[in-house]
Amino acid sequence: MASASLLLPLGSSFAGSLSNYHPITRGRPRRVTAKYLSSEIRMKASQIVGYEDELILIKRRDVIGLALSASSLRINSLNAEAAGLPPQEIPRLCDDTCEKELENVPMVTTESGLQYKDIKVGSGPTPPVGYQVAANYVAMVPSGQVFDSSLEKRQVYIFRVGSGQVVKGLDEGILSMKVGGKRRLYVPGSLAFPKGLASAPGRPRVAANSPVIFDI
Incomplete structure (x- = not known):
């Protein structure tokens, strides 16, 4: 040529x-x-x-x-x-020490099927329905793979709790939290993503009506 x-x-x-x-x-x-x-x-x-x-x-x-x-x-x-350099790690709200401590924390199960463990109980009030809250979150599939995180975005998520702006399990879980608290939510499929979430580079797919975990 x-x-x-x-x-x-x-x-x-x-x-x-x-x-x-x-x-x-x-x-x-x-x-x-x-x-x-x-x-x-x-x-x-x-x-x-x-x-x-x-x-x-x-x-x-x-x-x-x-x-x-x-x-x-x-x-x-x-x-x-x-050289044994560690791979890039995804920031989390619950580190290895926290994971070990969670094993001894009692599980709370609500009537809807939502389960949670308090990593840290807050000292402030619980938010009334419709109030704006600001929260950090790390969302995972049951295997522990992260599919979304406010820590990576470096911006807290602001929404009106109890108003249907987030999945039902997240709304319910935050309504009973106290300001300053930290909690792990085990959200059943019925309270999670009805349509699922598509996979992204380095992120797992979330199947429709599958259980998910939130650290809040």
């Missing part, structure tokens, strides 16, 4: 050469023309070969550069693994 594109301008140069080296004279025009044409063709052919060699050299250089870049990335990745 590269050779073909190089031949196009050279062809026009040949046309110019034909007019220059084909004068109307009385000598032996055929021999002169052949001589000059032969010389011109050899020169142009050598230029084409030179261009092709240069292109091949550039292409090889590019390929070698890409290969070296890929190797460098791979080596850096291996060095990071060998």
